[in-house]
Amino acid sequence: MTPPLLEVHDLHVDIPMPHARLHAVRGVSLTVGAAESVGLVGESGSGKSLTLRALLGLLPRPARIVSGTILIDGEDVTGLPAKRLRRRLADTMSMIFQDSLTALNPVMRVGDQIAEAPLRRLGKSRGEARAIAVDLMREVGIADPERRYELYPHQLSGGMRQRVCIAIALSTKPRLILADEPTTALDVTIQAQVLGVLRQLKQEEHVGLLLVSHDLAVVSQTCSRLYVMYAGKVVESGDLVDLVTEPRHPYTFSLLRSVPDPDRRVARLLTIHGRPPDLTQPLTGCSFAPRCPFAEDACRVGEPEPVPAGTGRLSACRRVDTAERWTAMAEEEAGSTR
Numbered sequence: 163m164t165p166p167l168l169e170v171h172d173l174h175v176d177i178p179m180p181h182a183r184l185h186a187v188r189g190v191s192l193t194v195g196a197a198e199s200v201g202l203v204g205e206s207g208s209g210k211s212l213t214l215r216a217l218l219g220l221l222p223r224p225a226r227i228v229s230g231t232i233l234i235d236g237e238d239v240t241g242l243p244a245k246r247l248r249r250r251l252a253d254t255m256s257m258i259f260q261d262s263l264t265a266l267n268p269v270m271r272v273g274d275q276i277a278e279a280p281l282r283r284l285g286k287s288r289g290e291a292r293a294i295a296v297d298l299m300r301e302v303g304i305a306d307p308e309r310r311y312e313l314y315p316h317q318l319s320g321g322m323r324q325r326v327c328i329a330i331a332l333s334t335k336p337r338l339i340l341a342d343e344p345t346t347a348l349d350v351t352i353q354a355q356v357l358g359v360l361r362q363l364k365q366e367e368h369v370g371l372l373l374v375s376h377d378l379a380v381v382s383q384t385c386s387r388l389y390v391m392y393a394g395k396v397v398e399s400g401d402l403v404d405l406v407t408e409p410r411h412p413y414t415f416s417l418l419r420s421v422p423d424p425d426r427r428v429a430r431l432l433t434i435h436g437r438p439p440d441l442t443q444p445l446t447g448c449s450f451a452p453r454c455p456f457a458e459d460a461c462r463v464g465e466p467e468p469v470p471a472g473t474g475r476l477s478a479c480r481r482v483d484t485a486e487r488w489t490a491m492a493e494e495e496a497g498s499t500r
């Protein structure tokens with residue numbers, strides 16, 4: 163059997179603080195197959211960005227990987243010397259950031275920024291690199307690319323700049339794109355266009371995608387499989403359709419019920435009360451228990467590990483066996499507090 167393009171096992175990232183240590187990523191495991199689009203979703207601060215950045219060796223100081231294994235095509239690359247590891251990761255993956263304005267060099271023409279990798283890393287001539295850049299601009303939907311090649315980032319709209327960032331990410335011919343909230347700064351129409359470009363890359367160029375977003379709607383439009391993160395851990399994973407129709411973790415359930423869905427009649431929107439736990443302190447039970455509408459005493463002792471919860475699905479919930487009744491239980495709870 164062909165191994166997945168990317169496998170991450172038990173990744174831990176810590177951030178040393180003046181008087182404590184923030185355990186920001188706590189044993190994340192995930193896989194992305196070739197040409198697969200996978201979403202990593204969760205609320206702000208759940209550790210999504212650090213997970214993604216750790217994969218490319220781009221952690222912000224003072225964050226650092228404490229332990230974990232990264233495999234590419236089944237080969238454990240974690241033990242490689244730092245320089246070779248970075249090269250191996252960079253040969254396989256590229257990253258797109260949320261803020262295209264700071265990601266781009268303000269004093270360099272956008273076309274030259276796209277042509278840079280073909281010129282310097284792929285050994286192309288100036289003319290060839292320029293032609294590759296123009297083709298990439300066309301591929302990501304930038305009309306009139308020869309003219310726009312000459313423009314500087316501030317002369318383009320936010321949506322166009324994000325397309326330039328996607329073209330730069332593609333210029334190293336990656337097999338996987340890591341995208342961190344790539345559309346959060348864009349308005350809804352432009353967001354849909356940029357997500358369309360990412361979908362098209364998967365279909366036509368067979369480029370895999372690992373997309374980070376706090377927005378379930380964004381990952382639902384783009385990805386076929388999801389990992390849901392809460393407090394530095396993956397609490398649920400599975401096929402997108404299964405996961406949104408039959409969530410197997412109360413956090414996913416609450417996330418889905420906190421978003422109005424015009425296609426689905428949800429009797430009542432759920433508010434996720436409270437805050438995520440302080441990850442500088444040891445946890446005594448399930449990290450979601452203090453906010454969980456279905457928690458019982460057993461949930462407050464020991465943190466549950468992910469267990470199989472259906473075909474290709476994992477859930478880190480002790481009450482997963484009651485999942486089919488969660489909607490009724492939530493309605494009952496809402497009724498009793500009305």
Ligand SMILES: Nc1ncnc2c1ncn2[C@@H]1O[C@H](COP(=O)(O)OP(=O)(O)OP(=O)(O)O)[C@@H](O)[C@H]1O
Pocket residue numbers: 177184186204205206207208209210211212213222223224225376
């Ligand atoms: N450079 C840093 N210094 C200190 N704390 C940090 C740093 N970067 C991230 N953190 C903390 O680590 C935790 C996880 O951050 P991370 O950025 O991965 O979350 P996220 O799920 O991507 O959320 P967001 O979308 O808000 O970035 C948060 O508590 C955050 O405050």
